[in-house]
Amino acid sequence: MFIHIFTTRLKCLLRDKQLVFWTLMFPIVLATLFKVAFANLSTTELFKTIDIAVVNSNYYQENIGFKGAIEEVSKNSTDKLFNVTFTNEKNAEDLLKNSKIEGYIYLNPEANLVVKSEGLNQTVIKAFLDDYKSSASTIATIIAMSPEANHADLIKDATTFKQYTNEISPSKGVPNTTLNYFYALIAMTCLYGGFSGLKEITDIQGDLSKRAARINMAPVHKMKMFIYSLCAAFLIQFTVILIVLSYLHFALKIDFGNQIFYILLLSFVGCATGISFGAMISALIKKSEGLKIGVLIGTTMIGVTLSGMMFANMKYAVEKSFPILSYINPAALITDGFYTLYYYNNHQRFFINISILTLLSVVFCLTTYSIIRRQKYASI
Amino acid sequence: MQVFKVYFKIIKANMGLMSIYLIIFLAISVLYSTMATTKNEECFSQTKTNIAFINLDKDTALLTGFKGYLSINANFVDIENNEEKLQDALFFRDVEYIVTVPVDFTKNFLQGKPVELQKTVVPNSTTRMYIDMAVNKYFNMARVYVNNIPGITEENLVKEVSKGASTETSVQIKSFGVKKQNNGFAVASFNYLAYSLFSVLILGVSSISMVFNDKNLKRRNLCSPMKNRSFNLQLIMGNLVFALASYVVMAGFGFIINRQHMMSINGLLLCINALVFTIAALSISFLVGLLIKNRNAQSAIANVLALGFSFISGVFIPQQFLSDKAMAIASFTPTYWYVKANNVIGTLSNFSFDNLSEVFTYMLIELGFATAIFSVALVVSKQKRITNS
Numbered sequence: 001m002f003i004h005i006f007t008t009r010l011k012c013l014l015r016d017k018q019l020v021f022w023t024l025m026f027p028i029v030l031a032t033l034f035k036v037a038f039a040n041l042s043t044t045e046l047f048k049t050i051d052i053a054v055v056n057s058n059y060y061q062e063n064i065g066f067k068g069a070i071e072e073v074s075k076n077s078t079d080k081l082f083n084v085t086f087t088n089e090k091n092a093e094d095l096l097k098n099s100k101i102e103g104y105i106y107l108n109p110e111a112n113l114v115v116k117s118e119g120l121n122q123t124v125i126k127a128f129l130d131d132y133k134s135s136a137s138t139i140a141t142i143i144a145m146s147p148e149a150n151h152a153d154l155i156k157d158a159t160t161f162k163q164y165t166n167e168i169s170p171s172k173g174v175p176n177t178t179l180n181y182f183y184a185l186i187a188m189t190c191l192y193g194g195f196s197g198l199k200e201i202t203d204i205q206g207d208l209s210k211r212a213a214r215i216n217m218a219p220v221h222k223m224k225m226f227i228y229s230l231c232a233a234f235l236i237q238f239t240v241i242l243i244v245l246s247y248l249h250f251a252l253k254i255d256f257g258n259q260i261f262y263i264l265l266l267s268f269v270g271c272a273t274g275i276s277f278g279a280m281i282s283a284l285i286k287k288s289e290g291l292k293i294g295v296l297i298g299t300t301m302i303g304v305t306l307s308g309m310m311f312a313n314m315k316y317a318v319e320k321s322f323p324i325l326s327y328i329n330p331a332a333l334i335t336d337g338f339y340t341l342y343y344y345n346n347h348q349r350f351f352i353n354i355s356i357l358t359l360l361s362v363v364f365c366l367t368t369y370s371i372i373r374r375q376k377y378a379s380i
Numbered sequence: 381m382q383v384f385k386v387y388f389k390i391i392k393a394n395m396g397l398m399s400i401y402l403i404i405f406l407a408i409s410v411l412y413s414t415m416a417t418t419k420n421e422e423c424f425s426q427t428k429t430n431i432a433f434i435n436l437d438k439d440t441a442l443l444t445g446f447k448g449y450l451s452i453n454a455n456f457v458d459i460e461n462n463e464e465k466l467q468d469a470l471f472f473r474d475v476e477y478i479v480t481v482p483v484d485f486t487k488n489f490l491q492g493k494p495v496e497l498q499k500t501v502v503p504n505s506t507t508r509m510y511i512d513m514a515v516n517k518y519f520n521m522a523r524v525y526v527n528n529i530p531g532i533t534e535e536n537l538v539k540e541v542s543k544g545a546s547t548e549t550s551v552q553i554k555s556f557g558v559k560k561q562n563n564g565f566a567v568a569s570f571n572y573l574a575y576s577l578f579s580v581l582i583l584g585v586s587s588i589s590m591v592f593n594d595k596n597l598k599r600r601n602l603c604s605p606m607k608n609r610s611f612n613l614q615l616i617m618g619n620l621v622f623a624l625a626s627y628v629v630m631a632g633f634g635f636i637i638n639r640q641h642m643m644s645i646n647g648l649l650l651c652i653n654a655l656v657f658t659i660a661a662l663s664i665s666f667l668v669g670l671l672i673k674n675r676n677a678q679s680a681i682a683n684v685l686a687l688g689f690s691f692i693s694g695v696f697i698p699q700q701f702l703s704d705k706a707m708a709i710a711s712f713t714p715t716y717w718y719v720k721a722n723n724v725i726g727t728l729s730n731f732s733f734d735n736l737s738e739v740f741t742y743m744l745i746e747l748g749f750a751t752a753i754f755s756v757a758l759v760v761s762k763q764k765r766i767t768n769s
Contacts, residue, residue: 018676029684033691039703045476047506081509096554113551120506122551123427127453127510129549131517138521138544145540146529154528164519165479165512166496170463175471175502316472343471344464 194278303331387618589669
């Protein structure tokens with residue numbers, strides 16, 4: 001009996017083109033669009049050598065200290081700060097006007113900066129100039145304060161540069177905000193498993209569809225039938241998630257960390273939550289299928305928006321201001337599960353997410369069960 | 381006028397689905413306009429980075445001075461010293477740099493021992509570079525004082541370093557006559573129109589053509605004494621009126637929300653551009669309507685086309701952030717040219733022929749798309765008529 005119902009339900013679900021589109025094709029299309037759209041978003045904050053111009057005046061040629069400083073930061077190395085063009089003032093202005101450079105420096109004899117707008121790169125140029133100025137003033141102050149200081153040593157000391165920072169990174173992953181969009185997208189895919197759950201209920205409740213009315217005539221225990229069909233829905237949904245995950249990982253090169261077992265566990269629980277959620281909605285709302293689907297899409301969309309699918313920082317904002325909301329929102333829990341796997345060194349928060357998701361699935365299933373149990377129809 | 385009337389009956393029946401897109405559009409427009417801030421770019425002010433400052437050392441004069449100096453370059457964000465909280469804040473860019481002062485930093489520093497601050501950063505970012513510069517500058521200067529003035533007190537050291545660190549270079553802003561107009565959000569709102577209007581048009585127009593292309597209904601209609609020409613003319617009129625009405629509602633709302641910026645030539649150009657785009661979107665919707673067979677395919681295609689075009693054309697994410705590949709593909713859609721024209725219009729302040737010709741070129745391209753797609757649609761519909769009969 002199991003095999004019969006199971007295979008029939010598999011066929012039923014797979015032949016529903018709309019279902020296949022929304023659960024499988026739509027996430028894939030959306031993920032591709034995300035990839036295309038966010039391709040450069042994370043590279044904008046990366047440092048790129050800043051293009052500047054220096055007006056090659058007599059003041060500049062005479063100022064050996066400043067000349068040295070400019071040469072130091074523009075020589076080819078990994079830390080190259082500026083790409084410098086030496087030119088006259090008029091040319092520099094033209095370059096700035098056509099946005100070929102971020103700003104130009106001229107000396108008269110003090111260093112001055114001309115820029116087109118405010119911004120981080122402009123601020124870096126200014127910081128460099130401030131830096132130069134203040135180290136010159138340091139030397140002057142020290143000589144004034146203790147005239148007996150050895151000048152050669154002082155200048156040598158003042159021009160040596162020491163690093164006072166040491167980078168530590170407590171996490172394995174790079175903090176790349178755009179990843180959250182993809183994690184939220186998988187959460188959406190899991191919850192769209194609700195479409196299958198919804199369909200299973202519609203096809204088993206005699207008052208909801210003709211097919212269900214006919215099935216109810218068969219001498220099979222309803223719970224058995226229901227569990228068998230849920231198994232079919234689950235198999236399909238889990239396969240869908242695996243396909244989407246592989247697409248994201250292999251085709252779009254999205255980084256999930258490398259804890260494959262935990263990723264599968266999370267997808268498994270996520271699927272269960274999605275399907276049971278859809279089943280519950282279908283059982284609760286005894287109206288048209290359109291309304292059920294509307295409610296399912298609506299709640300899922302609100303859920304994934306709060307977990308950052310439209311705007312990644314939304315997830316952080318919700319966690320900060322309404323932490324309770326991120327503990328009851330299945331989409332946020334799934335997204336956070338992927339996030340912690342990628343970014344954290346421990347599994348504490350991951351298992352909290354998994355536990356709450358399991359609890360939610362059980363609650364959804366029990367609610368569904370209490371509604372559909374023992375329903376018999378004298379007439380429909 | 382029967383056909384024309386039926387057209388709007390069908391639209392009315394499908395209002396629910398379309399109003400979702402309308403509501404989303406209205407909500408987003410309102411959101412954009414409340415987020416808008418007026419920024420004055422007369423004198424240069426430094427860009428500040430959000431950082432978290434964790435001090436495991438005591439509150440020594442050296443560190444207080446350091447913190448005071450850093451506040452020129454950074455905003456301090458209060459975050460609990462908890463590894464996960466800090467990691468979260470960095471991931472979502474609540475802070476971009478976390479600096480931790482280790483225990484006994486000040487003592488060791490003043491004794492000339494090698495010391496280091498620990499930092500957690502966004503790797504290779506400009507902000508990392510910038511804050512690094514500031515931190516190193518402060519402590520390098522302090523080191524020179526400590527080494528060369530024996531017996532300098534901590535208070536004097538901080539005073540001198542802070543004085544030295546506050547020397548500023550004069551910065552001049554040259555805007556070259558390009559007055560920065562703050563109609564960014566009016567542009568954003570009109571860009572977003574490309575998604576909503578497009579979705580509404582596809583849904584509306586394809587609903588109509590699904591009804592009229594139904595085989596049985598079509599045969600019955602052909603039997604009617606109405607001239608084929610009049611029938612088609614009314615359909616076309618219906619399409620135009622529907623498209624125009626959608627345009628007026630959305631552009632009108634965008635206009636009202638951003639009214640203080642729209643009463644200008646820029647505003648007028650935005651409205652004209654939206655109208656031109658409406659025509660292009662209508663022609664695409666017409667073609668899609670011919671190809672769609674059932675209601676399920678309708679919402680799938682409407683979503684994929686509208687979302688897809690909008691994503692790759694820079695409706696949701698500004699065009700300068702998109703990859704070149706995406707832009708190359710997007711240039712085959714009218715949405716791309718619409719958004720591009722809007723962005724140019726947003727920066728215009730001098731309406732010379734040269735500046736305007738760029739905008740008009742983009743509009744012409746949109747119209748070109750409209751004509752090309754409409755021609756394809758005509759060929760398809762002719763083909764269908766031949767195969768059906």
